Amino acid sequence: MTSGQQERAAWRVTLANVIYNADTPAGRLFDLLLIVAIVLSVLVVMLESVGEVRAGAGPLLRRIEWVLTGLFTVEYIIRLIVARRASHYARSFFGIVDLLSIAPAYLTLFIPGAQALLIVRVLRLLRLFRILKLARYLSEASVLTQALRASLAKITVFLAVVATLVTVIGALMYVIEGPPHGFTSIPTSIYWAIVTVTTVGYGDIAPKTPLGKGLASLAMILGYAIIAVPTGIVTVGLSQAQARQQSDTACDRCGLSGHAPDARYCRRCANPLPQGDRTGAATPPSLGMTGEAGEGQKG
Structure with a gap:
């Protein structure tokens, strides 16, 4: 790999960390600015639907809307460029939402009134779960989806x-x-x-x-x-x-999961299973059939 190729690869990695990684200061700042732009865009679309506001500030709102659309378009293209696999991002949930958030603006060139569909940009606020470390709520959402x-x-x-x-x-x-x-x-x-x-x-x-x-x-x-x-x-x-x-509680010793909801011992190695994940409070290990827990406490 030549030095120019290395520089381009390093540039892609750096930009990808900023765009896709919210754990870094630069990535967190980028995501927060993106959230502000999304909220502003949604407010602009809502205000433009009000007749009185549209009559007085319609041209200004449309200019703001096109500026934000241009920024979102550039962001979408950059995401495609720096993604490890552009096709995976394009077919992902957020990739589809990102595309739908800019498409209505260009549809207005052919279909008057299509700008109201820009309200779909509000779906991009779901990134708040990742930015604000609310992933535990996503697991609860998966339970609801399964139900x-x-x-x-x-x-x-x-x-x-x-x-x-x-x-x-x-x-x-x-x-x-x-x-x-x-x-x-x-x-x-x-x-x-x-x-x-x-x-x-x-x-x-x-x-x-x-x-x-x-x-x-x-x-x-x-x-x-x-x-x-x-x-x-x-x-x-x-x-x-x-x-x-x-029932997906894994055994601390052998790593086996998929136990029954009321299981207290691993069905493979008979090691006491962690009970804190099920009841909300850790339960002290009880004496097993082999007496290992009790001997460990004595030692």
Whole structure:
């Protein structure tokens, strides 16, 4: 490798540490400045959507918006250049978000009003978890994701049942009330059934006949009963996901993980497992079958 190539490689490594590593002072400063720019960009987009503000400061807001878009574009290109594998970054979650955060600005050249989509830049604030050392919250988010994934089949069946119910209730209400009372079609009646069963109750359509009011009362009571179903499904999924996470406690001696949630000894070497990760407080080692813990305390 020539000296010029070494200098270019060193330059890429230095720049990569600044952009991707928040543990260094320069990297932390870069990320904090990036967060400030993202917040400013989101505020500009929000202010531009207000008619009075747009009439008085529209040109200024658009200039600020284009300056920030240019900075974000340069940042995205530099991230691609200094990344170890540009394709991995481009396909990653943050890579896609970074691209989507600048694309709407260029779409405005062809589609008027597309700048409102720039609000997607708020997703870039998720980098705060990495910058502020909040990774432990990401592990809790992974537990929630696992619970939702495990409950997907049950929730799908539940939604299918609810869709069937609101279709039947909507059709019945269309027959009972009809167009004279605002139920002009079955889709409109199904809309009313969805609003009623979900306990939203806009009130834009309401039954007038006694039979229709009786069916509406039944739908409202059914709605309250339905609310508890997905809550129970997700709660069970969360409990199971947390149990699986706790079962990943590794043995201090042999490193084996995947033990049962209530296991106290390693199934491979019978060494006492650390209990502090499960109960929140360390538990003193008890005397095992071989007496090693007790002998260690005596020595």
